[in-house]
Amino acid sequence: MTDCLVTNELCKSYRNFKALHRLNMHIPKGAIYGFVGKNGAGKTTLIRQICGLQNPTSGSYSLYGVKNTDPAIRKVRKRMGAVVETPAIYQDMTAAENLKMQYQLLGLPSFEGIPELLELVGLEKVGKKKAKDFSLGMRQRLGIAIALYGNPDFLVLDEPINGLDPQGIVEIRELILKLNQEYQITVLISSHILDELAKLATHYGFIEGGTLIKEISARDLEAACRKSIRLTVSDIRALCRVLDRMKLEYRIDSERKAEIYGEVGVTTLTMALAQEKCEIFSMQEHEESLETYYMNLIGGGQHE
Numbered sequence: 069m070t071d072c073l074v075t076n077e078l079c080k081s082y083r084n085f086k087a088l089h090r091l092n093m094h095i096p097k098g099a100i101y102g103f104v105g106k107n108g109a110g111k112t113t114l115i116r117q118i119c120g121l122q123n124p125t126s127g128s129y130s131l132y133g134v135k136n137t138d139p140a141i142r143k144v145r146k147r148m149g150a151v152v153e154t155p156a157i158y159q160d161m162t163a164a165e166n167l168k169m170q171y172q173l174l175g176l177p178s179f180e181g182i183p184e185l186l187e188l189v190g191l192e193k194v195g196k197k198k199a200k201d202f203s204l205g206m207r208q209r210l211g212i213a214i215a216l217y218g219n220p221d222f223l224v225l226d227e228p229i230n231g232l233d234p235q236g237i238v239e240i241r242e243l244i245l246k247l248n249q250e251y252q253i254t255v256l257i258s259s260h261i262l263d264e265l266a267k268l269a270t271h272y273g274f275i276e277g278g279t280l281i282k283e284i285s286a287r288d289l290e291a292a293c294r295k296s297i298r299l300t301v302s303d304i305r306a307l308c309r310v311l312d313r314m315k316l317e318y319r320i321d322s323e324r325k326a327e328i329y330g331e332v333g334v335t336t337l338t339m340a341l342a343q344e345k346c347e348i349f350s351m352q353e354h355e356e357s358l359e360t361y362y363m364n365l366i367g368g369g370q371h372e
């Protein structure tokens with residue numbers, strides 16, 4: 069997979085405050101990239117840079133291989149659609165009027181494609197209802213429809229599920245999955261709602277204090293968070309023999325401790341160890357959630 073966005077030691081300072089510090093991010097083409105960080109971590113600041121709303125203080129980024137200082141970046145940026153902070157919507161207009169206004173502002177000659185866009189985001193039946201009477205979820209979906217004008221292949225969504233009710237969250241999730249899977253749109257989605265991101269993301273970037281502290285694919289993260297049993301035993305060699313016979317995957321942590329992965333038949337294991345005269349001192353089931361992984365990553369919140 070080639071990268072759609074790469075940032076290289078990207079920095080953004082507001083006076084003396086470093087909102088982004090040497091940030092290195094890689095978003096593969098076709099990914100749904102979950103950009104995770106608590107309030108004030110720098111998510112919106114990064115998004116503002118890559119959308120061209122602000123200029124980096126130092127460092128650079130490339131969109132589809134074109135560097136931000138290259139004049140060709142303006143053309144490449146047309147392949148990108150974004151909803152940053154609150155969607156730019158005219159409250160006294162209907163969904164269709166909002167899209168028409170957007171088309172006019174962008175100098176597009178016809179309103180072709182508007183009904184299809186409304187259908188895509190599930191707003192085809194809202195008719196004469198004005199945007200001010202929309203639910204937050206409907207407003208978000210209208211914002212996404214506006215961002216989708218010109219058929220971008222990279223969509224950037226800043227906290228799109230913030231404040232939505234469960235139904236609204238499901239609708240946005242399904243829309244993002246559809247855009248990614250049926251329309252092959254790469255998506256960068258920032259959020260601090262980890263459980264929700266876990267239902268979507270193929271890749272993650274964790275930002276803390278303006279620095280990307282970890283980038284990991286969902287597959288590797290799943291492996292890092294997978295279920296295991298931690299054992300402390302009297303004879304680690306005997307444990308290895310038994311685990312090899314049971315064809316279980318494991319990791320030796322010390323002279324007496326090991327971690328066993330996957331579904332473990334505890335009774336079979338205990339009996340096999342007894343036969344080898346290997347005593348079990350302790351046995352703990354362990355399953356790390358995305359939440360605990362994240363908390364460990366940022367040091368249990370000690371940076372607050």
Ligand SMILES: Nc1ncnc2c1ncn2[C@@H]1O[C@H](COP(=O)(O)OP(=O)(O)OP(=O)(O)O)[C@@H](O)[C@H]1O
Nearest residue numbers: 082085087105106107108109110111112113114227
């Ligand atoms: N224009 C600005 N001038 C000064 N400081 C700013 C400016 N914009 C952002 N900041 C500061 O930079 C830091 C990062 O802000 P940013 O909005 O990027 O965070 P965030 O991760 O998007 O958080 P949130 O989820 O709260 O929006 C914050 O401490 C913020 O106060």
